[in-house]
Amino acid sequence: MRTVIFSALLAIGFAAPGHAAGLSPEQAKAREIFARVIAFKTEVGQGQVPVMAKYLADEFKAAGFTAEDIHILPLRETASLVVRYRGDGRSHKKPILWMAHMDVVTAKPEDWQRDPFTLIEENGYFYGRGTQDIKSGVALIATNFLRLKREHFVPHRDLVIVFSGDEETEMATIEDLVKNHRDLVDAEFAMNSDGGGGTLGEDGKPKIYGLQTAEKTYASFEVTVRNPGGHSSLPRADNAIYELADALKKIQAYRFPVMWSETTLAYLKASGAATPGPVGEAMQRFAANPHDEAAAEVLNATPAEVGKTRTTCIPTLLRGGHAENALPQSATATINCRIFPGVAVADVGKTLAGLVGDKVEVKVIGSPASSDASPLRADVMAAVTREVHAMHPGVQIVPVQDSGASDGLYLRAAGIPTYGVSGMFIKDSDSFLHGLNERVPVRGYYDEMDYWYRLMKDLGGH
Template sequence: MHKMMKLTLASGLMAMATVTTLPAWAQMQAPAAQRSAHEQAARELYRTIVGFRTARGHKQVPAMVSYLKGELVKAGFPESDISITDYDSDGEPTQGLMVTFRAKGKPKAGPIVLLGHMDVVEALPEDWERPPFTLTEEDGYFFGRGTLDNKYGIASLSHTFIRLKKEGWTPKRDLVLVFSGDEETGMISTRAQAKFVAETIKPALVLNSDAGGIRLTEDFKPIMFGVQAAEKTFATFELTVTNPGGHSSRPRADNAIYELASALKAIEAYRFPVRDNAITRGSFAELGKITPGPLGEAMLAFSANPADEAARATLLASPAANMLSTTCVATMLKGGHAENALPQSATATVNCRIFPGEGGAAATQATLEKVIGNDNVIFKLDTDVVESPASTLNAEVLGAVKAGVHARFTDMVIAPYMEAGGTDGMHYRALGMNTVAISGAAMRDADMFAHGLNERIRVEDFYAGLDHWYLILKHLAN
């Protein structure tokens, strides 16, 4: 679940008769520009892994794992340092991949674990303007499912390992790639890998490629590098109302659909209390400096005094509101069994993103029950909830991030933030491992299409980001 704050045309024209026989996306596709050998290698790796349909139901993760292993072995990694683990993810086979870049001699510091996920959200070709599982270069962008979430991270980390190995570089501490196979669904591989890492590798740092990155303005001006240091707790509830029903010609006072609708309207109207922590205060302090007008002023005021009512009101009316509190929203609905019968049951799915330290799923359910005020509405927790604390952006990681980011953008503001979505990182934090996400991606809000149609990343940002992990790992392990 990649969570960021998240081409030129071919110079040689095809003959018109040929062009008109191709679909629109193919007419626009351009070959890769002249690039260095390592850039071309990175593009080829990226192109190949985007081509694996690693969405649930297609069982393509093992094929992608096999490809990545082959590339790493060709680069010089011994098979003994590559581990592939099979998992059953809610009835579907998947795999996890772990690769160790070993220090020479006695390590000078504790290991660093690097996270990414190989699976993607499904993309239906009939809904897309271009084939979702073909890397398409068009109008200055790479299009395709996973081009951001999270095959960009997988490609960046894998290519960096291959590049460093081919250069003959040796780290002074162990570096370990840990790629999961079902982050977008059951996270079975994620949980197992996190447990193994905590018990066996015992890392000094865990760095995630699936969030964070450079925020661009609408005219592509870089304004901030976000370090994801906390995540809200993900919890989904099913709310159900039942009654005996009956014939639709004889309406009764207690209609299950109406009762459920009233409950959902109560949830819609409720606002959880405003909360803050060091991560959100620090985030607003930096965002406020680069956000113009009253919103920027409110960010600065809130960071200095979270009790400032005027600042709260301004932030709550803005897209920044999800950083201020727990949120719960209805996402799915079903009810009734026949058009001429009163409903015997009605069920809604309500998804909550719970502010860290808020008391978790149990406290959130208790609040919703009180807000609804109807004992006929039965709650069922539909997720295996993982509550994780906030991480810290320590001096070692901050120095490494500066090495990676300031090489591209001098004096770029670097600030922590809290993710409203969820990543593999939550499971590592929950087991006590300090985990921050520092993707090299650069993106405008208008280009954030992760999980949606026509997912994309700018071509120039793909290539510019290839040194991101290269510089960070050299800084941390030299």
């Protein structure tokens, strides 16, 4: 009895303002954890990720996870959290990872209509930094581990939570896990809450579900021309700015070859059927025959689709010269590339260098990681389809390749196929991730809670 009273008090103590009545115990717990994690200011530089990891670790401990299965792995000012849910090993298969990241994009409270670090429920939405990206994933995956434990569920293989700590900035924590703690995160495949998900139409009806299997590599290059320079009253034939301009025109004129994967073909087929006009027709024609050059041309001229079928590189920044009355000693452009999965960053650098010639330097910025697309595994496709349909019967499931890059990239590169399988359905007009007044629909949040629960039992039971 004392325990009951105690936990009831805790629940009241942690409840966020505007607490909705009539929640099930699971929903109340999912809401409590959501409110707690939103309140940690896990922006870069705040040092709050380890504090949040400790809070979650204590929740797992209280639920009966042993200390040897809970790992907080500090890295500089941040940390990752890895929690192993032991199975009985009956399936003789490697573990499944369940992923999210604990950090958020910086939010300036003065620009927001509500405090970004307080979970606020209003008009059917949960507001707060990280509600969509991706503290909802953190809270729901954690809640379900606690719930399954309480229900004495025993999976047939280990299930492992991997919450990273700097996905929005350096991605050093996931790199650290893969390189230095492989034993903790080794797995057959990973289910990532930070990718994929459903779209609601403006009428609130589910339209389509995207299952993310691939991410393009993000890499930038600096293209630089150097020159001895001199006084601007004594112009010479060679000039760093002219020569950089010539180099950029060559990059502009070049097109990387058309490419495809089983994911992009499945995406173009399904999306093409739902896209009216010549673009939709071209998508379907390309899906049926990726050698159809006319179809590729149409996609190439469509900003939303061009990146689906090839690597793209465009100039995004420019600097050069040092004085109004001096010949420039250098001129540099930053070229941002979105590289098709499976293509090496170095090969793109070589292509750029070949285009601009020997007199122009081409240097990659940093050390970008690249990865292949994950295969459309039958078990994953079937389980996600089942559980999405349990939530929204009949909605079309489409494999997608994102043009951005997340933690999944590092796992894929390390040979662990990774699937972005968020259970959130949201309208495009409600999507403010990384922006102001980030929010998710309350109904979508609780639906997603049940989705993860079923998905963990579904995949974990095999």
